[in-house]
Amino acid sequence: MSTHYTPPLTEMVFALEHLVDLEGLIAVSGPSHADLQTTAAVLEEAAKLFGGAFAETSRPADVEGCRIEDGAVQLPEGMSGAYRLFVEGGWMGLSSPMEFGGAKFPACVGAAVDEMMAAANTSLSLLPGLTRHGIELFLDHASDEQKQLYLPKLISGEWSATMCLTEPQAGSDVGQVRTRAERQADGSYRVFGTKIFITFGEHDLTRNIVHLVLARTPDAPRGTRGISLFIVPKYLVAEDGALGERNDVRCLSIERKVGIHGSPTCTLSFGDAGRGAVATLVGEECRGMRQMFTMMNTARLAIGLTGLSIAERAYQRAVEYAKERRQGRSIGGDGSEPVPILRHPDVRRTLMTMRSQIDAMRALVYVTAALVDRARHHPDEEARSAAQHRADLLTPVVKAWCTDLGSEVASMAMQVFGGMGYIEETGVAQLWRDARIGAIYEGTNGIQALDLIGRKLALGGGATIRELIDEMACEALSLPDADSCGQEGDLAAIRRELEPAVAALEKATLWIFGSGLSDPEGAAAGATPYLRLLGTVAGAHLLARSAQRASELLTEPGETAYPVAFLRAKIASARFFAEQMLPTATALLGPITRGKRAFFAIPEEDWGA
Amino acid sequence: MSTHYTPPLTEMVFALEHLVDLEGLIAVSGPSHADLQTTAAVLEEAAKLFGGAFAETSRPADVEGCRIEDGAVQLPEGMSGAYRLFVEGGWMGLSSPMEFGGAKFPACVGAAVDEMMAAANTSLSLLPGLTRHGIELFLDHASDEQKQLYLPKLISGEWSATMCLTEPQAGSDVGQVRTRAERQADGSYRVFGTKIFITFGEHDLTRNIVHLVLARTPDAPRGTRGISLFIVPKYLVAEDGALGERNDVRCLSIERKVGIHGSPTCTLSFGDAGRGAVATLVGEECRGMRQMFTMMNTARLAIGLTGLSIAERAYQRAVEYAKERRQGRSIGGDGSEPVPILRHPDVRRTLMTMRSQIDAMRALVYVTAALVDRARHHPDEEARSAAQHRADLLTPVVKAWCTDLGSEVASMAMQVFGGMGYIEETGVAQLWRDARIGAIYEGTNGIQALDLIGRKLALGGGATIRELIDEMACEALSLPDADSCGQEGDLAAIRRELEPAVAALEKATLWIFGSGLSDPEGAAAGATPYLRLLGTVAGAHLLARSAQRASELLTEPGETAYPVAFLRAKIASARFFAEQMLPTATALLGPITRGKRAFFAIPEEDWGA
DSSP states (O other): OOOOOOOOHHHHHHIIIIIIOHHHHHHHHOOGGGOHHHHHHHHHHHHHHHTTHHHHTHHHHHHHOOEEETTEEEOOTTHHHHHHHHHHTTGGGTTSOGGGTOOOOOHHHHHHHHHHHHHHOHHHHHHHHHHHHHHHHHHHHSOHHHHHHHHHHHHHTSEEEEEEOOBTTBSSOGGGOOOEEEEOTTSOEEEEEEEEEEETSSOSSSSEEEEEEEEEOTTOOSGGGGEEEEEEESEEEOTTSOEEEEOSEEEEEEOOBSSOTTSOEEEEEESTTSSOEEEEEOSSTTOHHHHHHHHHHHHHHHHHHHHHHHHHHHHHHHHHHHHHOBOSOOTTOOOSSOOBGGGSHHHHHHHHHHHHHHHHHHHHHHHHHHHHHHHHHOSSHHHHHHHHHHHHHHHHHHHHHHHHHHHHHHHHHHHHHGGGGGBGGGSHHHHHHHHHGGGTSSSOHHHHHHHIIIIITTGGGGHHHHHHHHHHHHHHHTSOOTTOOTHHHHHHHHHHHHHHHHHHHHHHHHHHHHHHHHOHHHHHHTHHHHHHHHHHHHHHHHHHHHHHHHHHHHHSSSOOSSOHHHHHHHHHHHHHIIIIIHHHHHTTHHHHHTOSTTTSSSOGGGOOO | OOOOOOOOHHHHHHIIIIIIOHHHHHHHHOOGGGOHHHHHHHHHHHHHHHTTHHHHTHHHHHHHOOEEETTEEEOOTTHHHHHHHHHHTTGGGTTSOGGGTOOOOOHHHHHHHHHHHHHHOHHHHHHHHHHHHHHHHHHHHSOHHHHHHHHHHHHHTSEEEEEEOOBTTBSSOGGGOOOEEEEOTTSOEEEEEEEEEEETSSOSSSSEEEEEEEEEOTTOOSGGGGEEEEEEESEEEOTTSOEEEEOSEEEEEEOOBSSOTTSOEEEEEESTTSSOEEEEEOSSTTOHHHHHHHHHHHHHHHHHHHHHHHHHHHHHHHHHHHHHOBOSOOTTOOOSSOOBGGGSHHHHHHHHHHHHHHHHHHHHHHHHHHHHHHHHHOSSHHHHHHHHHHHHHHHHHHHHHHHHHHHHHHHHHHHHHGGGGGBGGGSHHHHHHHHHGGGTSSSOHHHHHHHIIIIITTGGGGHHHHHHHHHHHHHHHTSOOTTOOTHHHHHHHHHHHHHHHHHHHHHHHHHHHHHHHHOHHHHHHTHHHHHHHHHHHHHHHHHHHHHHHHHHHHHSSSOOSSOHHHHHHHHHHHHHIIIIIHHHHHTTHHHHHTOSTTTSSSOGGGOOO
């Protein structure tokens, strides 16, 4: 049975051209070398690696898993070779600044490449992912000296990075971090403590590992305000960049996880040998949380993207199986031979659900990545700020909504496989296990929902969400109305579902603003369905735009680069999403606004286990 | 970390007393010894075994798994001891007829015991489960001689049974079975062929294994009409019941599965040695499918029940963790110490969702089991027939809705555990993996949905579903209206949600009836959301009844056996389910009735993988 992965290049280019408006983006924000044609060529090149050698490592990585011996982590076979090809191809630096060796492609193009990478081998993709977040952090907060010392090696992929936040008592509640950092006379620090759940905390794929560690200085205030951020390299780095002796960081153990078996999840001990792990402060003391947030936002977008990636790979497997597997007759068919299960309406429902949700996720992820590009490079400050706000608003949505859907889509693929889906040999169950972590790490999806209603709705004094909703409402109104037929009829059908959905989103938003003032606990009780509503409506709105563009391309005179069948499928997918996915999302208005009464009707002492 | 399981006895007794009306049931249909007090005592006794020794085998079974050596299957340690206690306790025969050694308790009481068993060790519970389905099949279809020979040993638990349906090319499409049975001069048969996915197809927990095998006689018609059912014992059984030589049945291999590692899933080869496996026909030739359906219906209810069981165990783990784990402050709270996460509204939402869905599942499962009791033992033929029809109608709903919810609830438990939920050590991920098979085997949930709309809605010419909906509508109207407050206010809130939900169910049903005639493929396209709608409304309706009874008990003068906090929680759970779960189900009316247009807009040839 094939476990092949084919990067969906046409889908990617369509999303970049028509949803992101890549040409428009680079005309204003640059860089000029990232035009659509070049970008398409870059993606084709990436597809060779990620659809090839990289993708082949995915199954063996799951089956073999990681091992630890005397503090050294053994990765599954094949991972090292795939990573080497990745480094040699220069992919690590794709969207990094040129001054440190990067190729400065926009983040939205990077997102397309990342989509392939995470689909090809989710476990392995976490390593460059973490390094990328580390690069962002260095760019935003490190000193020039630190940048010069670390960035070229990180951007080339020769070194990797980790995020060391979690401790047993400090998970979602990072303020409880106890790892301590002692200031030395020379201005350096020594770090003591234990961190858990450190992805790629120890491995031998890179010559050095740069741990970015949250720790507390002795005189710091309690809680998050007393946390500082430190660079703790696995091997000490001399001023000339040469690697010195091993730092006092040890991997004590790795976790036996449900999935992503190819990525070692480490418990790291700092300063175990007694002298402390040698560390360098990033910026000033007690700024660690704010600095780490830079990294966490990039990380959250990347994790959301992984939901899309796994969903796409699961979808490809499911379609392939549904075309091959013959069971049962067609309803109303007269043949006596079993037909491909693709022909059965319930299987078609499942596949269309997967497909349209993937379309929606890809649209939302790429568009959000392009907002990051605008926020960084738009010449106008106001435009930068508006883009940043909208990116901030959508970040928890991308993270939570896409990881939830990623799990759901992977589960649907198992269902298409029937009994074979439950057998590990098929490999489709791996996708389901791998996807499940997405809703948990980088802040559980519940935390994302609270971040959305607690902080993100308030951005720009509420203007950020307001403008997004207004834009959606306007776009819905720009669709043809109910009397149309043909492709117009599809657009009209989308409008029929989208209008009430946007209205429900607006009401829910106003309700949360209202209760946020009078009853924050009640608002929090509605956070999770609110995020789901926002994600679904945002996705539907982008699919509506996609259907509109596809419809124009089909009717415009002149040639289009996209096959007619592809454009028709885009319209079908958007309509399916609107008709099948939007109504239940719209109905979340009730659950969101019912308030907390029923949540807290059972007193705490009556919750017997 | 505790992996304890506490059978929820009060919940069970409440459901049996107030939703099933056990006293009313046995007053009419017997048996008189199964009164509420005796039943409660039986459940308490069962709780000692299943909350104790049985539950302790669950984790080791997952970790160790099954192995095969020279065709012999090694089960994980502890399984054998737990099964022996089960046999010694006489639990196998709890609801079997007395003439073969059973205790003849109603099926609804059996359901409560089965709930505990499947929660305690899902893998191990499959063995008695299959034996029970085999017992049903013998009772309904076997000759007196076969009954005398096999039933006492099956009912005592000394022998076990299997269901041998699936072959590589014959999964959902059982009509494609190729295993052949050759008639012998002495009236016996010889079976040749290979069966896959045979649960407990080989093991040493029982002295004999009775394989119930679907096979095709040489001159039989094609498809399901040519299939016969055979008894193929692992060890031949002499006329006096003595065990003879080993039959020609071999276990070739076992599957490496995502979960239920404690249950061996076997590939069985019949007649591999050349002479054929010695077999006895059940009833007449070519009746195999109809006979197997007896077994499959019982099996489908049992699998649905397993969804409830796993959900309950996952819920208990999640509540325990949410009370222990401290992270973050209360919203609006002034404390600086982290609080138990149970206090956070989003965690409370998750736990209430789990709890109310478990309440709804338990209600539906027990009530359906009681319908089976009525169908078998009610003195009035018309009442028997009506009960049978309703049980048939609800069987696919119990199977699919409860297994879907079982997976969802187990996933929510992982989410409550955060990062720890993804670590196998915690054991909560096992529940999630174990639950996932429920939606697949005994007919995928898609098949259940098609069975529901294709066959079950048509029962009694449509009267069966009609009467159920009418009953729900009447019960909704019997709730106090919107102006009430206090506990009345809770009931009024439930009514406000239930009325439109029942109306949506009615409209959806009529739509399916209409398109069933004109466009069966379009009706099939709506099958899955229709089943979800029916399950949710049926669950909500039973929870409304439960809240109404709890409310009466709280206000009635005189003592009640149920704690006040318990009764209040029942009302809270019902209201939560109505307010939080019903609205999205109600909104499925749209997706159900949108028809197949968007499903088939992409032509078959354009589904590229």
